[in-house]
Amino acid sequence: MLRIAICDEWENSRRELYALLTDLLSKYRMHFTIREYQEVNNFLEQYEKEEYQIIFLGFHADKPEKVQAAEKLRALDDDQCIVFFSDSRKFALKSQEVFASGYLLLPFEQPKAEALLYRLIRREFPQTDKSFEIKTKKERCRIPYHDILYLESQNRIVMIHQFDGAVYQIYDKLNHVEQVLRDSRFLRCQQSFLINMEHVKEVNTKFLLRNGVSIPIRRGQVRQIRDIYYRYLISQK
Structure with a gap:
């Protein structure tokens, strides 16, 4: 079972990513769950209880708490798959600093998103290869x-x-x-x-x-x- 979390204050981008991931994972015939979070603090509270294999973090403005969340996730687990997504490239450097597994731009381009997702699935589930x-x-x-x-x-x-x-x-x-x-x-x-x-x-x-x-x-x-x-x-x- 592949467990995914999406954390983003923008509902539209959360929904767009949810639909894209559902479509791609259904094509791979994988069992999966996707949880959505609007507030980053709520997500961090649940992170201690839930176990996610891939976490998608949305960045749309200079919000220190979102950057701190990425840093905290990396501190808690240096092997956690974290993917940044944004309508801007301005957070690309921060994604590199926390060793994010990928960076997606809005609006999502399906070929790029699919290539990234498939790479992460192969990492988490080598047997699918x-x-x-x-x-x-x-x-x-x-x-x-x-x-x-x-x-x-x-x-x-x-x-x-x-x-x-x-x-x-x-x-x-x-x-x-x-x-x-x-x-x-x-x-x-x-x-x-x-x-x-x-x-x-x-x-x-x-x-x-x-x-x-x-x-x-x-x-x-x-x-x-x-x-x-x-x-x-x-x-x-």
């Missing part, structure tokens, strides 16, 4: 791990089901593919199925994925497999 290289009869390509819903084996054919509905087929054994992937998000829940736990909606005696597909769980191991899934969920919080 992973991809599975496959070779079919027609092409060779890489499938990002987060695009994979589940893999299904039939005889010597492994079908890779993607979130967008596309299905790739490769000649291989599921045992071998599982070894190649070697990632905690993938769970062998049944002899013929390997699921991506990122996309599980709910679980009982089967896994229900976010696209509505139900995947069976190996008989006699329902409790053990569900425990693995619950531990995975806890590890992502």
Whole structure:
């Protein structure tokens, strides 16, 4: 789960950034929460209780408290991702002094914002960079791990089901593919199925994925497999 805070006294710019981030993160199919703060002092009070991976600070005038907030955040955590955004370049030097992770100008340009966000996501979640290289009869390509819903084996054919509905087929054994992937998000829940736990909606005696597909769980191991899934969920919080 990616947790983001936006602190800015201007409601319009907060809303614009919120909409932009929601659009981009939905495209990456990431689980995320975004909290908005108008008053910097209120944000600093909550910062001690909340844990944010990316913080966006809006600068529109020479307000000492906003600069002090950036300095305090850096003092509390020298690895915190802080991004400045403003309608002016005048705060760029201060952003460098507190080692900000980026600087965005209003109005936001989506390509620049997306490039910055993707860089920060790769920093916070290195696993999103992973991809599975496959070779079919027609092409060779890489499938990002987060695009994979589940893999299904039939005889010597492994079908890779993607979130967008596309299905790739490769000649291989599921045992071998599982070894190649070697990632905690993938769970062998049944002899013929390997699921991506990122996309599980709910679980009982089967896994229900976010696209509505139900995947069976190996008989006699329902409790053990569900425990693995619950531990995975806890590890992502």
